[in-house]
Amino acid sequence: MGEGAQTRTVDRSQGGDAGGRRAWGLGSRGLFRRVVIGVPFLWLAGLFLVPFLIVVKISLSQTAVAMPPYLPTFGDPSTWWSALTQFSLDNYVWISSDDLYFNAYTLSLAIAAASTVLTLLIAYPLAYGMAKAPPAWRTTLVMLVILPFWTSFLIRVYAWIAILKPEGLLNQLLISIGLISEPLVILNTPTAIFIGIVYSYLPFMTLPIYASLERMDHSLTEAAADLGSPPLKSFWTITFPLSLPGVIAGCFLVFIPAAGEFVIPDLLGGSRTLMIGKTVWLEFFTNRDWPVASAVAVVLVAILVVPIVIFQRQQARIG
Amino acid sequence: MKSLGSIRRNFAPWIDPAASPFLRFEGVTKRFGDFEAVDDLSLSIFESEFFALLGASGCGKSTLLRMLAGFDMPTSGRIILDGEDMSGIPPYRRPVNMMFQSYALFPHMSVAKNIAFGLKQEKMGKGEIADRVEQVLKLVKLEDYAKRKPDQLSGGQRQRVALARSLAKRPKVLLLDEPLGALDKKLREETQFELADLQYELHTTFIMVTHDQEEAMTLADRIAVMDKGRILQVAPPAEIYEAPNSRFVADFVGNVNVFDGTVRAATGDRVTIETTGGFDIVAERDVPVEAGQNVSYVLRPEKLKIAAEPISGPNVMEGEVWDIAYFGPVTSFHIRLDTGAIVKVAMVNATRQSPLQLTWHDRAFVTFDEDAGLVLTQ
Numbered sequence: 121m122g123e124g125a126q127t128r129t130v131d132r133s134q135g136g137d138a139g140g141r142r143a144w145g146l147g148s149r150g151l152f153r154r155v156v157i158g159v160p161f162l163w164l165a166g167l168f169l170v171p172f173l174i175v176v177k178i179s180l181s182q183t184a185v186a187m188p189p190y191l192p193t194f195g196d197p198s199t200w201w202s203a204l205t206q207f208s209l210d211n212y213v214w215i216s217s218d219d220l221y222f223n224a225y226t227l228s229l230a231i232a233a234a235s236t237v238l239t240l241l242i243a244y245p246l247a248y249g250m251a252k253a254p255p256a257w258r259t260t261l262v263m264l265v266i267l268p269f270w271t272s273f274l275i276r277v278y279a280w281i282a283i284l285k286p287e288g289l290l291n292q293l294l295i296s297i298g299l300i301s302e303p304l305v306i307l308n309t310p311t312a313i314f315i316g317i318v319y320s321y322l323p324f325m326t327l328p329i330y331a332s333l334e335r336m337d338h339s340l341t342e343a344a345a346d347l348g349s350p351p352l353k354s355f356w357t358i359t360f361p362l363s364l365p366g367v368i369a370g371c372f373l374v375f376i377p378a379a380g381e382f383v384i385p386d387l388l389g390g391s392r393t394l395m396i397g398k399t400v401w402l403e404f405f406t407n408r409d410w411p412v413a414s415a416v417a418v419v420l421v422a423i424l425v426v427p428i429v430i431f432q433r434q435q436a437r438i439g
Numbered sequence: 440m441k442s443l444g445s446i447r448r449n450f451a452p453w454i455d456p457a458a459s460p461f462l463r464f465e466g467v468t469k470r471f472g473d474f475e476a477v478d479d480l481s482l483s484i485f486e487s488e489f490f491a492l493l494g495a496s497g498c499g500k501s502t503l504l505r506m507l508a509g510f511d512m513p514t515s516g517r518i519i520l521d522g523e524d525m526s527g528i529p530p531y532r533r534p535v536n537m538m539f540q541s542y543a544l545f546p547h548m549s550v551a552k553n554i555a556f557g558l559k560q561e562k563m564g565k566g567e568i569a570d571r572v573e574q575v576l577k578l579v580k581l582e583d584y585a586k587r588k589p590d591q592l593s594g595g596q597r598q599r600v601a602l603a604r605s606l607a608k609r610p611k612v613l614l615l616d617e618p619l620g621a622l623d624k625k626l627r628e629e630t631q632f633e634l635a636d637l638q639y640e641l642h643t644t645f646i647m648v649t650h651d652q653e654e655a656m657t658l659a660d661r662i663a664v665m666d667k668g669r670i671l672q673v674a675p676p677a678e679i680y681e682a683p684n685s686r687f688v689a690d691f692v693g694n695v696n697v698f699d700g701t702v703r704a705a706t707g708d709r710v711t712i713e714t715t716g717g718f719d720i721v722a723e724r725d726v727p728v729e730a731g732q733n734v735s736y737v738l739r740p741e742k743l744k745i746a747a748e749p750i751s752g753p754n755v756m757e758g759e760v761w762d763i764a765y766f767g768p769v770t771s772f773h774i775r776l777d778t779g780a781i782v783k784v785a786m787v788n789a790t791r792q793s794p795l796q797l798t799w800h801d802r803a804f805v806t807f808d809e810d811a812g813l814v815l816t817q
Contacts (some may be wrong), residue, residue, distance in 0.1 A: 346509075347560060
């Protein structure tokens with residue numbers, strides 16, 4: 121409203137010359153605004169919504185020995201109606217009837233939940249320390265948290281293989297200082313997945329918590345102390361509740377991608393730990409069953425949308 | 440020197456040699472790195488006194504308050520409250536409470552929970568806490584706002600909640616850090632009187648930090664004027680204003696004309712000062728001065744009289760009306776003497792039509808009584 125009014129005022133002041141130019145000016149401003157708002161929408165629609173709808177469409181199709189490997193396809197417009205009638209929910213029925221998928225979903229959610237908790241336990245003290253550091257240091261500390269992003273994610277996960285494998289750096293170190301005599305088996309176990317996820321997603325947890333702690337008014341904890349509350353108690357009654365928005369944001373930023381994580385369980389977890397990302401990959405590339413792979417992916421999105429909606433509600437309430 | 444006492448009748452424990460102070464700062468120094476925030480400061484404050492620490496920002500007044508609350512520890516010296524040495528006692532075990540300049544209300548708690556916070560730390564019973572919360576809310580007239588969150592309150596209401604919260608534990612000393620600083624002028628004036636009434640009712644010792652001399656003057660029984668970590672003068676408001684002990688205090692509190700000069704003659708109860716402006720001032724000799732000594736004569740603008748016609752007698756200055764500012768209750772004149780010096784004169788507008796018809800660039804005559812100003816040697 122205010123902006124519109126301002127536009128009119130500006131145009132009126134310029135309106136000394138041709139009226140046509142004035143109208144053009146207003147129109148171009150409107151167009152400009154539409155373009156600015158429209159570009160991200162088109163981006164989302166073209167690069168997220170359309171591919172997702174294609175995946176939904178494939179999930180309703182049947183596998184076939186063809187190119188692409190599913191039916192129906194939409195070629196000649198005269199066959200579209202009969203193609204539509206071939207859509208079915210068979211793949212979803214199949215997923216729900218086989219324990220393999222259910223186990224993969226629950227394992228993924230359990231691993232994601234556990235690694236979220238582990239990440240939080242490490243990230244909170246880290247963020248707290250950063251927020252309490254002298255202001256001059258803080259930018260450097262934030263840079264250090266972001267620094268790993270400068271290297272490829274894949275390379276960093278491969279580096280963990282070199283660290284965790286039986287003859288790897290960690291075992292060599294522990295044996296050389298005499299803590300263990302036999303190498304620990306970490307690689308290709310769930311422990312390695314936890315290490316990988318916690319390491320990779322730590323910045324996503326640390327930064328929002330740091331942001332909420334850093335902007336907190338220092339006099340609040342002084343006021344709590346002044347009113348008779350010892351430091352640890354003040355932390356639980358004042359600092360922690362006020363940092364909750366950052367904690368919640370961080371948990372979602374870790375939990376959601378961790379649940380669908382493919383690279384880390386594939387490279388560090390070995391073949392026995394079957395998470396949902398790996399399941400999709402197997403269906404897609406090994407079984408060449410695109411429709412079932414798509415159905416598994418659609419169900420995963422549905423499962424993750426629920427926490428995202430809760431998250432957005434929560435954010436809206438804070439705003 | 441006439442006695443200039445406290446506003447409160449019969450309350451002046453500081454002149455009673457038998458009275459023992461409730462709170463003592465003994466040689467307190469606080470250094471932050473190379474910076475000396477508080478410099479070997481000693482001060483005594485009495486029970487149920489309303490005491491103000493007045494000074495510009497960075498003068499050490501807030502550091503002094505924070506040391507009393509326990510947030511900062513003195514580099515050397517001791518703070519003794521009610522006979523107990525506060526050294527090494529953490530803030531959460533001190534019998535003092537502070538009202539923060541930012542109010543520091545807990546944003547995730549209701550008004551009632553904010554006030555109950557301190558009481559809960561004392562393991563007080565639930566019913567007792569509820570009673571106390573209700574009692575202090577009544578005290579600050581916010582009974583209907585117990586369930587609100589701080590962000591649902593106006594600035595003035597937040598200030599009251601902060602005050603209520605700091606009073607709820609019935610501290611031995613209440614510390615107020617710029618208590619009215621965040622309020623607008625009108626609200627500040629109202630709240631000033633309420634705060635003074637509250638203190639009178641509760642008999643709690645209040646120590647206030649402020650940079651606003653008006654606030655200090657209206658509220659406090661005694662004011663300590665601070666500069667560079669030291670106290671320059673401790674006295675009741677009227678004495679600070681009418682008998683400042685130094686040019687700094689005179690200049691910091693209120694408006695003042697300062698005439699520098701040399702004592703020409705000091706005989707009996709009179710002193711004649713030859714000012715650098717070339718005219719002589721005859722004044723009461725209330726401090727020991729000798730001929731030849733460099734002194735300052737300080738004179739409040741409202742102690743001067745202004746006229747359009749020539750006046751005879753001593754202590755008359757003549758000049759040009761340089762500026763006139765009408766404030767309503769008073770009109771302020773700036774008179775430019777022929778030497779170029781500006782003399783400030785405040786005239787009370789006692790009648791609706793001023794009998795004085797002076798306007799810009801008129802010649803004006805200014806005079807004052809012998810006891811109107813003060814001879815200062817520092």
